[in-house]
Amino acid sequence: MYTIENPTSEKDIEDYFAFRWRWLRQPFGYPQGSEKDEYEGVSEHRVVKNLNGEILACGRVHLNTTEEAQIRHIAVHDDYRRKGIGQIMLAGLEQVARDLGAERAVTNSRESSINFFKHNGFRIIDDAPNELGKLKRKQMCKKLFDTNTLLMHPKWCRELQTTWHEQIPITEHMGIKLHQYTERTIETRASLNKNVNLHGTMFAGSIYSLATLTGWGMIFLQLKQKDLEGEIVLGEGSIQYHKPINKKPRAICNIESMNTKFELLKQGKKTPVSLTVEVLDNETSVAQFTGQYWVLPPKT
Numbered sequence: 001m002y003t004i005e006n007p008t009s010e011k012d013i014e015d016y017f018a019f020r021w022r023w024l025r026q027p028f029g030y031p032q033g034s035e036k037d038e039y040e041g042v043s044e045h046r047v048v049k050n051l052n053g054e055i056l057a058c059g060r061v062h063l064n065t066t067e068e069a070q071i072r073h074i075a076v077h078d079d080y081r082r083k084g085i086g087q088i089m090l091a092g093l094e095q096v097a098r099d100l101g102a103e104r105a106v107t108n109s110r111e112s113s114i115n116f117f118k119h120n121g122f123r124i125i126d127d128a129p130n131e132l133g134k135l136k137r138k139q140m141c142k143k144l145f146d147t148n149t150l151l152m153h154p155k156w157c158r159e160l161q162t163t164w165h166e167q168i169p170i171t172e173h174m175g176i177k178l179h180q181y182t183e184r185t186i187e188t189r190a191s192l193n194k195n196v197n198l199h200g201t202m203f204a205g206s207i208y209s210l211a212t213l214t215g216w217g218m219i220f221l222q223l224k225q226k227d228l229e230g231e232i233v234l235g236e237g238s239i240q241y242h243k244p245i246n247k248k249p250r251a252i253c254n255i256e257s258m259n260t261k262f263e264l265l266k267q268g269k270k271t272p273v274s275l276t277v278e279v280l281d282n283e284t285s286v287a288q289f290t291g292q293y294w295v296l297p298p299k300t
């Protein structure tokens, strides 16, 4: 389970720059301090942390113009690469850019990260100045429409959204929408206005429904990805509420939290799937749901 945070305390900011230096400058023999530039004060900074509070990734975004956001300094801890954490970081920065009103994101990518950015919808538009005097780079760009937040498999994502609305009508009443799917992470959002209680915060039952549907959606999309079929039912669920929601309800499930053996389903057997969903208010973690689902093999 990961969270995206905005480092604000002195210690958090120090750790953030130390992480950036460790993974982007130290490997090339540059001293501490070289990781900073003149745009730090006008930038939005983010880190991805695990449940122990350790930083696993960092990244930064600032506006070049009112329409264009520049993404820089993305790095993932060496031990955690190719697990989708870079994608989580990038998606978080793109969302900040959208919230700032940007219509496109640009980045100067090192040759070694071009495939990562391509995988996330960026395309090369030009050569960019070398980094640290030696690393060749390309300027890459991505249009930031709301629709391209559904990064991967838009057909399955539309199918999931339709299934929810047709078979689970409460999703429509709650304004639940699939916001993003990256093969490893699903993010859903709900309307606060449609789920508000007497205190002006989100109704706890709606938070629970948002979390269970997010887990359900993750399994639905994973089954599609593995070309499997089955009926998904929730067997058991528990949720811990830590804080109220009064801004932007979001729920995220990462594949790392999922535990299952889809081989059982291939053998026509009922298959247990356990997973964790994190519920956030904007970027603050507010609740954690643990679910035990079952996938029932299709009736023949």
Ligand SMILES: CC(C)(COP(=O)(O)OP(=O)(O)OC[C@H]1O[C@@H](n2cnc3c(N)ncnc32)[C@H](O)[C@@H]1OP(=O)(O)O)[C@@H](O)C(=O)NCCC(=O)NCCS
Pocket: 023, 024, 073, 074, 075, 076, 077, 080, 081, 082, 083, 084, 085, 086, 087, 088, 108, 109, 110, 112, 113, 115, 116, 117, 119, 120
């Ligand atoms: C580039 C970087 C941020 C990617 O982070 P990551 O967490 O490993 O990336 P993800 O797991 O989210 O990768 C998503 C997809 O991008 C592509 N990708 C990522 N790294 C790749 C690599 N080294 N080679 C080829 N494709 C890559 C793959 O398609 C990957 O999906 P897959 O693992 O299912 O095949 C990370 O490798 C890093 O920190 N590199 C060093 C610092 C750096 O170069 N930063 C960029 C500065 S411009």
